[in-house]
Amino acid sequence: MARRLNIIRWLEYNWATPAYGGWVLIGIALSFFGAATNTMAGWLYVLSGTIFALLGLNMVDAGKNLKGIIIKRLPIYPVHAGNDLTIILSVGNATGKLKILIQIQDEIPAFLGKPVIHNLESLPPRQEIQLAAYIPTEKRGVYHWEYIILKTAAPFGLFYASRLCKIPAKATVYPQILPLQSCPLIEDIGNEELKQQESRPIYYSATEGVTKTIRPYRYGDAFRLIHWRTSARMGELKVRELETTTSGREIIICLDNSGKWEEDDFEKAVIAVASLYCYSLRRQLNVRVWLADMGLIHGITTVMETLAAVKSGVNMTASIPELPVIWVSCHSEKLNSLMPGSRCFLFTKPPFPYPGIVYNREESLLKQLQQPI
Template identity: 45%
Template sequence: MRIAHRLADWLERRWVVPAYSGWVLGAFSLCFLAAAINTMAGWLYVISGVSIALMVIAATLPVRSLRSIHLQRLPIQPISAGDELTIEIELHNHSSQPKTLLQIKDLIPFVLSQPVCGVIETILPGQTHRWIYYQPTQKRGLYLWHTIQLRTATPIGLFWCRRERQLPTTAIVYPTVLPLSTCPLIDEIGQEDSPQYFSRDRRSQLANQDLTRSLRPYRWGDPFRLVHWRTSARYGELRVRELEVFTGGQEVIICLDSASPWDAENFEQAVIAAASLYFYATRTQLGAKLWTASTGLVQGHRVVLEALASVNFGETPGNTPPPDQPIVWLTSNSVSINSLPAGSRWLLWPDRTTTPKTMVRDRPGILIQPEQQLQTQLQSGIRD
């Protein structure tokens, strides 16, 4: 049975394979031909000959129908996890005959879904038909695929013909970005328990507080410390200062420990946390960068999102180690916390063997609790 299925699949991809009606007509043709040979009746020869001729024509037309169809795949716009991918494929009919009753199948990765099928009734001569479908996503990632199948039995329906076209494409699904209203982990990054540090940081803030580049309307999530109250009172709505330089000269580097072994679910939470911390830092006028084991330091919204979409745990470390300055360290390895630079903060996703009592650490941070919401924990205060 398996051999017959493989043979039928090979015939359909290389030439044609009979449909159920084709098998029935073929069996009747052989029966009429056998009866004609046995009885020497001319009308039986006519019936069998017409049936065989019809089958020959039905076997050649589907192949010709698919030959002059050109396919083009349009670029797929990146989305965030939970949204729908918009996938568009254009079919151009370059022949002088209409193309009818086509089946199209896009062989998307199995981690997204089963192959998506569609039916196209007619493509007029010289015309283009655009096939669009929407694919829901649940998980961030970088998805690549390339195969599209066209199948038809037109016009008689006695034989199926299938051809594959190679149209490589890439779909980027960004991780979810949590809308953080506050984040002490970022707000207190780099602070030292030294009066000299606070004095120097305060002087830096006083020196930069008047370097306002422009004023814009308040957007949800903007820190209230950037609100220009005098202008807000004049216009009757909140106006926020956009600074020419970063407040206090601060630079926040979010480091995802992607070289360590992780629990798969914990790692997905860590990627979401890294994206959320990065965008919170940029929204509060801080210079934010992202570091992973494979990419090193990257900056820029699109570059960071693409790096987080494709990152995996257990990666081979590159040539760029984490910077030797205060960082936000996202890890599952509690031992690595003790070697962080002074002023750093950490987020730890513990395994089953790690408990607060067994951890040894001299840097403040947050021990992520799996039973609590991640957004709530990121917005909570730092627990030493």
């Protein structure tokens, strides 16, 4: 049975295979032909020949209908979990003939949902159209897929022809970002650093609010920093990079992705790290993220792409920074090795009191990140 299905599939993707109606007509044509050989009735030969001609025409035209169709992918821009991915295909007809009744099936990963199907009634010659699909996302990740299937039964629906198009795609779903209004984990460390800065010479704060440079807008930049006059002149968004007293302060958020994690806990930990990172950026703090297998990373795009793909259960190969950090982990063994002034967000109860938060599955993550330490 499996061998027979493989043969039918090979015929469909390399030539054409009969649809249900096609099999019925083949049976009728064979019956007429058998009756004609027994009775020598000419009209039966004509009927069977006409049906076979109709079947042959559909079999040939179905394959021809898919020739000359050019499909391109437009870039798939990253989104945060909970938002829709926009997948756009550009479909062109490079021939001088009208293409009709075509189905385009984008084989997206099962994690993103069922294959996306577009049905085209017609595609005029030498023209190009765009087909958009909006895929809801629930979980972070970096998703790869390759194939698009073209399928048609034109013009009579008696034979199906399908063709595989290898067009690689990559979609990145960043972790969800929680709308933190306050965060004692960050602010507590920030306040300690601020006290240290107050003892420094006055000229350190003399440049606060002064524009250091104008640079292109990056995802996550505050809109109040946009320099509208320069943006209008250059034709793209430009933002001011300011000299502030916070530029010397450094926040390091450590995600201990080593060892064994509960899957749901690890997803919450990644969301927490991403939210803390974006909150620190809004506060204009110098913030970096540390991972057990990668060490320190920085930059909004690099951090978000790394957090989208990060996995638990790795071996710890990077050294813990010798600075006060925010330690996000399900293990408490490393607490003694953290620098004084560090804070923790733990998914297990520590054996001794330590400044920070212990995750409670009964409360929302947003509420816990904003609660006092």
